[in-house]
Amino acid sequence: MSVAEPRRIVLFRHAKADWPQVPDHERPLAERGRMDAAEAGRRLADSGLAIDLALCSTAVRTRETWKLAVQEFPHRPKTVYEERIYEASPGELIAVLNETPDEVREVLLIGHNPGVQGLADILAGATAGEVRERMAGRGFPAAAFAVLSFTGDWKAVEPGVATLQDYWAPAD
Template sequence: MPSLTLLRHAKSSWDDTVTRDFDRPLNTRGRRAAVVVGTWMKREGLAFDHIVASPAVRVIETLEGVIEGYGQPIAPDWDKRIYLASSATLLDLVREFPVDCEHALMVGHNPGLEDLVLGLVAETGGSPLRGEVEAKYPTAAVAVLRWDGGWADAREGGATLDRFVRPRDLAEGLGPDD
């Protein structure tokens, strides 16, 4: 049974004067959230044998913070197809994961990640956490999904949502009103 961990990039800075959206960096809260999430991932025993990530600056910086909190290197395959991808494109990527991979991490953007979770997890019976994802999949949030079969068997409504954690669940000062 594969497990797919989906991490949305941490909070980026809209104040930065970069020309392209692709180049937007994290803000201070985002950098802190990335470290906190990495610490949580380590504490929860999450480990990955396949990692794919958008090469956008805010994703790169998110992973730098996650690595700091996780305490071990995380070496992703950078894939431009993840940048602002639809859930259909993300699902195609998941179905391409190596057959021998059991635990994958995908780091990217919304609305694709949120839509992927909502598509893979059934509205009833998939997890009581699904409603939290539906309400909002904020920056630096982590969702962990599982389903029977392999990566090619990922299908609509076929997954369970084991975990959904937001930075505000892990540390004060990382919520939307903080």
Template sequence: MTLAGDDKVLILFRHAKAEQVPGKDDHARELTGRGRKDARAAGQWLHEHGIGPELVLCSSSVRTRQTWDAAVEGGACGETVEFDRAIYNGSPDAVLQELRERAGEAQVVLVVGHNPTMAALASGLTEGDGSSQAHECLAEGFPTSTVAMLRYAGPWSDLGIGTAVLDRCHTARG
């Protein structure tokens, strides 16, 4: 993917399907077999579309780490991967603040996180701007293994509500 000047791409990636085990610590929940397949399919989709982030900000939970690992098995790549507990339990505002502070000079950043935060962030940052097909996908509720690609022009520190455009949205199934 070729970007010019201040052009930026933000990819919001909801973790894949995780186990539901009563009494198990939420942070320690693992992916199901279907989740692993779906995450690999998401990685393949990212690879096929030439989307390679310079920075991956990944929630510290087991299921998000496993989602990114499986996506890499499917062909996704990321130059630098950082695990962040603030993304695990963060509100949309908290995740946005982490992004603003940590994205640096990267042009393409991918966040592996959780719902409802990923859906709220995608919706709020774009406020309906962008591809109608992508917004239809977003309206389906941002199911597990959904990837939303937003475009933005400017420094990460200025990214805010209504400043981005939703370019693509894809729910991966393996």
């Protein structure tokens, strides 16, 4: 693959979690979260994205979100469960993305706020327009996702490098 071909990053926040008396890492999805995860999966599948690699936090709620969302995809991408995504800052998430193999064109990262929202804002840089306004107005609620594109290799992912192409949240 040429580094001149556009690459895409899908930043996907886990769906709505329940609050049982368990450690935060072990929190499962709430019933609404299960429905929203499947709907997000349908939206992603309908978008025409061809995800090559999914990077998923090891938290129960992110793994459950991915399991429900990926059922809607025409093909299941390779999935890597990455503990560094749990409670990661935008900079830590960039470091994970920088390790993506060069042959990968489209990555989906399933994580948590505030890291995922912060990363979407940082990568999108000066992107303007209706999609950016919608994301700014809605924030990054549970089960929301943003699609960003950039040109270059994965080691070049840094603040301002991408263009925000799409954004969806369950209330849209």
